[in-house]
Amino acid sequence: MTVESMHVRSRAGDEAKEQKQTACARVLAVLSAFSSSGGAPLSLTDISRRAGLTLTTTHRLVGELTEWGALERDERQYRIGIKVLELAASSTRGLELREVAMPYLMDLHAATRENVHLAVRAGLEVVYVERLHAPGGVELLSKIGGRWPLHATGTGLVLLAFADYDVQEQVLSGPLQRFTSKTICDSPTLRRALAEVKRTRVAITEGQITPGAVAIASPIHGPDGDVVSAVGVVVPTTGFAPRGNEKPPPGGWKQQTIVPAVVTTARRISRALAG
Amino acid sequence: MTVESMHVRSRAGDEAKEQKQTACARVLAVLSAFSSSGGAPLSLTDISRRAGLTLTTTHRLVGELTEWGALERDERQYRIGIKVLELAASSTRGLELREVAMPYLMDLHAATRENVHLAVRAGLEVVYVERLHAPGGVELLSKIGGRWPLHATGTGLVLLAFADYDVQEQVLSGPLQRFTSKTICDSPTLRRALAEVKRTRVAITEGQITPGAVAIASPIHGPDGDVVSAVGVVVPTTGFAPRGNEKPPPGGWKQQTIVPAVVTTARRISRALAG
Structure with missing residues (x-):
């Protein structure tokens, strides 16, 4: 031919x-x-x-x-x-959310000098609606409009933990894509992780997509109380609290300062959305 | 009926x-x-x-x-x-431009604590692709994706000054919408303003849409040298150099610090787009 x-x-x-x-x-x-x-x-x-x-x-x-x-x-x-x-700017979940959240995201970025993400759920995926890049920070694969499976990112875990039962079961019963040796790929571990996120209102996950990176994320509520978005920071594992019993360095683990900053930012954005 | x-x-x-x-x-x-x-x-x-x-x-x-x-x-x-x-994120002129420009816009915002704009031209209008709001700054009508006539905003004047002859003539011959008593609404004045912007590579315009606000904007070049975008800052008129001959205050007029910051930012973004 x-x-x-x-x-x-x-x-x-x-x-x-x-x-x-x-x-x-x-x-x-x-x-x-x-x-x-x-x-x-x-x-x-x-x-x-x-x-x-x-x-x-x-x-x-x-x-x-x-x-x-x-x-x-x-x-x-x-x-x-x-x-x-x-x-896109008239999408209530996209640029409008971003516009309300932006001053708080910039504060979080200025305070931590790390990569900051704002994400929403679209079906069984997490979509980034904002990303503030930290010039010296972890090199990330995320970009605005980019999609990832819910189980593999910090913001994704938060959005999954607060999603409806149906959505959770669909993810838990489906195949869980592996990106690194640390990606949560079995459903019992994922179920436990989701329960923990729901209890503590913060997801802390290490190297699930990028080795050497820790993601910390927290839920943002809409005016009616539903979780509509998640804010997250990605920091290098170095200086972050290890899983073992090592003594913290003089200034404390980075986690001690980053987690409250992320949680506070999520709460500030929720409040701004309600107002 | x-x-x-x-x-x-x-x-x-x-x-x-x-x-x-x-x-x-x-x-x-x-x-x-x-x-x-x-x-x-x-x-x-x-x-x-x-x-x-x-x-x-x-x-x-x-x-x-x-x-x-x-x-x-x-x-x-x-x-x-x-x-x-x-x-929208895959629009080269929209979110992609924004992604490259963002670190520099944030620096400009941090340095000035004023409203920062990134805009492109769409036909005879200026469209904002980014807006960083200054909490204590001038209340603006701009929003991402929002459109304004080219002659009435700082970024619009820059984009018009560097647009093709045809585009300029179309604007100059058409009716020029008035927003305030200071909007440039006659074509000879607009023609002079455009020549000045082209010569100095900066547009400085006062109260054209919002009374009490001064807009300062400068052109961003794409890899092939064409002007593809404009960056601008909007500051309150207070503290800004008046048209008269008054002596500057001890720290100098705000203009003296803002103009170089805007011009430098435009050049840094042009360089980042070329790289």
């Missing part, structure tokens, strides 16, 4: 697939092409390939989306437009 | 309107309903009314958008979903 005939075959496949999709699904497929590109600008051909749509359909939809502002054209490439940020 | 018959008439109008729209336009109309609500959750009826679509179509599209994550359901109301934030 020549390359050209493969191309024709695959295009024919796109056409067949396209006819089964709703118009709305085709629009969303175009937008999803950009999620999967990680923000890189895409040509019409790239978008068509990633969305699994014919070039004709892609061309038409990209034109309409560009006119509306969901996409922006830069010579022969397209990228997500500023209108999407505008729309 | 009874209320009921009016309702039927308007629904019939929606149906006629709907048939003229493309499928993509109908999807975008549903999303736009949330921009116009300012982020407030909407019922199906609200969405249908704002989008100008029949309830049947609205119901079907809202269902598909919710499944994909663009909308989230909260009992009988819908709001913009976290997936839109994820998508």
Whole structure:
């Protein structure tokens, strides 16, 4: 089979697939092409390939989306437009929460000089809505809009501990992805960890995704009392209280100062959301 | 005409309107309903009314958008979903720019304790992609994703001064909206202001939207040298250099310290974007 005939075959496949999709699904497929590109600008051909749509359909939809502002054209490439940020800003759980929380997150960042996270739950995942990076801190894989499984991060554990029974059982019964040797991957251990988080209102977890990093997180309540978000700090394990019985250093373990700062920040944000 | 018959008439109008729209336009109309609500959750009826679509179509599209994550359901109301934030995070001009700029914006905020803005141009408007609020500072109308005419804000003047000739002429020839008695509303004055901004690489403008506030802004260059964004600070007029010949106070006018801080921040962000 020549390359050209493969191309024709695959295009024919796109056409067949396209006819089964709703118009709305085709629009969303175009937008999803950009999620999967990680923000890189895409040509019409790239978008068509990633969305699994014919070039004709892609061309038409990209034109309409560009006119509306969901996409922006830069010579022969397209990228997500500023209108999407505008729309995101009207998401009560996203940028609006972030706007209320920001002064407190900045205080926490200034006080600790460590990486600060603000996260919400989306289904069985945790999504970061804010991340303040500590220049000298732990190198993290997190980014705004990034998603991780709930069991593997500090903020995720908090959100899972305060989630409905159904959500908890779904996570506990499903496979628990392993990232490092320290990731909690068995359900009895996870169940105990969640009970502890619920009791103490703080999650402290070490090296679950990044070796050498400790995550400390605490729940944020919405005006009706539900847990709507979690705030967390990620610090290097060095200087943090070990699991053994070693004596603390003269200034105390870092945990002693970081935990109250995180808990206080969570409470301050809850209060601001209620006001 | 009874209320009921009016309702039927308007629904019939929606149906006629709907048939003229493309499928993509109908999807975008549903999303736009949330921009116009300012982020407030909407019922199906609200969405249908704002989008100008029949309830049947609205119901079907809202269902598909919710499944994909663009909308989230909260009992009988819908709001913009976290997936839109994820998508916005992959906008090179939006959250990605913000992520690179953030450490420098925080430094500027810490150094000045004033309101800090990061903005881009979208057509003939300025859109805020970041806003760090100063608790004791000037009360501002800006919010992330918010739009203003280019001629009326500090960051807007910078973006206009460095925009293409066509964009400048379009603004200069159009009506210039007045917000306060100090808004620049005639094109010769605006033309002079833009030349001055281009020459000095800093915009200093007083009370154009908020009386008693001075905006100071400077351009941020992308890797290819084009101006892609602007950073600005808004400070209370008190303590700022007046237009007259008064002697400066012992510590100098606030302008003397703020302007270099804004210009330096803009240069640091340009450098970070290039690296």
